[in-house]
Amino acid sequence: MYVSNVKDIKSTTVNAPGVKNALKQVLIGPEQGWEGWVMRHFTLGASGNSPKHSHPWPHINYIVSGEGILFLDGNEHNLGPGSVAYVPGGTEHQFRNNGTADFAFICIVPEEGDV
Template sequence: MFINHVNNIEKITMNAPGVNGATKQTLIGPAQGWEGWVMRQFSLAGGGHTPRHSHPWPHINYVLSGKGVLFLGGQEHTLEPGSVAYVPGDVEHQFMNKEEQELSFICIVPEEGDK
């Protein structure tokens, strides 16, 4: 069993090519007893973004706060609190915050996607 609060979980600043203003928190994964999967929370500062990229594993997303854009499969899709998305493996995608307010979203991936 594992119980915690997001405010108690370390925020890691993402430093990779194509990333700007992004932090990641690993909320639940194998270390907390959820074998094979990882639930993370990403936060993008105003003007922040993830890299435009693809990878073999899928992920699912749920927007908690803020507004943004998901580039997925060649199209831009508006995101707002309550938006959900399924990103299939091997499809190019990018999360972007074009607003001033922070954009936060949950991202669940297979364990291989969080290495």
């Protein structure tokens, strides 16, 4: 069993090519007993973004706060609190903060996708 609060979970700066102003928290994964999957919380600050990329694993997203855009397979989708998205494996995608407040979202991936 595992219980915590996002405020108490360590945040790390994402340093990767194409990433701007992004923080990551691993909320639940194998270390907490959820084998094979990882639930992460990302925060993109003002003008922040993930890289435009694709990978073989899918991911499931839930928008917690802020306003942003999901570039998915050539189309842009406006996202806000309560928005959900499924990104199939092998699909080019990017999350971008298009507001001034933090854009925060949950991202669930198979364990091999938590890189």
